[in-house]
Amino acid sequence: MSSDPEDDYVPWIQQFCESFGHDYFVPVAQEFIEDDFNLTGLSLQVPYYREALYTILDYQVETSEDAPTTNAGNGLRSGSGKRSDLPNKLLLSHSAELLYGLIHARYIISKPGLTAMASKFERSEFGICPRYYCDGMHLIPVGATDIPGQETVRLYCPCCSDIYLPLSSRYLNIDGAFFGTTFPGLLVKMFPEIENQCKLRINKVNQDNFGIRLFGFKIHESSATGPRMKWLRQYPALEEERREYAECELELPPANDGGVDMSVSEASEIEPDFDDDRTMASEGI
């Protein structure tokens, strides 16, 4: 019924955030985008950068489709009227989304962005941890890398400090770089209550007690089908383990290593604890 086109006008950013599968995004504040400092380096990453930026800010942008053609109404798609320096609509919308995503990754680690994302986190808009022992802990979106086009978005649980795939397939084509690698760590640092929520959960359930059982009996680790992954969720509890933990503060194993080697020097450091641990393990049966 509305004859005035202004009534139907939806800002680009709002449209983007409301479209299917985009519910992890927050609207980036106009002032943030208008501050050139926040956009440093992005012109090198986004094709048709200027046009993409104008699109996001709702300025009129000329596309190759808009360019005047000499013979309108001609059935043949004559290229004569098209200006090659203009992006077509599809290319432009792709560039605008890429640019917005990269700005978004920067925005959510700024103070206003963090605050906006924290409210979404509180409302559980990123879902809850699928892990049973995390007892419904709210998740935080994260990228495996900051380079766009590599990996889709993942969800970080501050309780088990692990990453999960989103529950719904609608997020399977959302670029992880639009959230970035830094965001969850920063969010948890800025809002210490998150860590308190986790501590409550970790203390509430005795996870160490879990292990698959056969007619009530735990399988011993010396069995071929025995447990192998207890370490993955383990916390230092005993005094001896706390001491070990303190020793792991800066090294052992090397910081950039996922446990690849077991170098001689490290192995010898492990040796003295060996027997103590064996006693512990047999007590746990």
Add this chain to the structure above:
Amino acid sequence: MSAHGNNNEPFTDSSSDFTEYWIDLFLGIKGNEYFCDIDDDYIRDRFNLTGLNQEVAKLPTLVDIITDMVDIELQPEEHRDSLEHNARVLYGLVHARYILTQRGLNKMFEKYKNGDFGYCPRVNCQLHPLLPVGLEDLPRSTSVKLYCAKCEDLYNPKSGRHAIIDGAYFGTSFPAMFFQNFTHAMPVHSKETYVPKVFGFKVHEHSNLDRWRSLQRRKLETRLTGYGIDIHNTSGGFVEEAAPEARAETT
């Protein structure tokens, strides 16, 4: 189809719309994908039902309904709903026992391979198939959970339909029995962990904990090697990276 009149789902699997078998109808109900098909012979053997008369009333009638010896439509109308409900409870409780038998395990193995129980949501588990498990063997205590043998952890079912199923219909022993039986299905465990980073640097407390955990893992590896268990790139062992260079940072 009025036998399922108390089922709120507007849709049942179309393939079962015209069969008359109770079990097929039951398995066709949306949300019952975790259950396998129990042999009639197993349900009719009174030995397998030992103790279950304490859980459900009119056990013999329920057995007849499940095995299609009695048509639930011929029962007095006021009893039908409760009979149908109890028949489902009985099926679940017998199911927990059946899936510990060789035939039951084989059927569950097919479902496992098929991904009928879903896949582990943990990124480092790379969609490893899950197994249903109960936290208790007594009915009506806790709902079913899913066990990932790769990370050896428990997850909540994705769908609300599955999340309300009684864990006692699968029991606490099922995953352990499953892997005792199908040792080759034991996964090669990943050592990869996630440590949060801020501006490219790993968060200190997290990398401290991560190092301590990998120390625990190494001690386990030492013990396992001591037991004479091969753990290098083998079922029940760990993925070994060829060389540190091979997993050079992608970023």
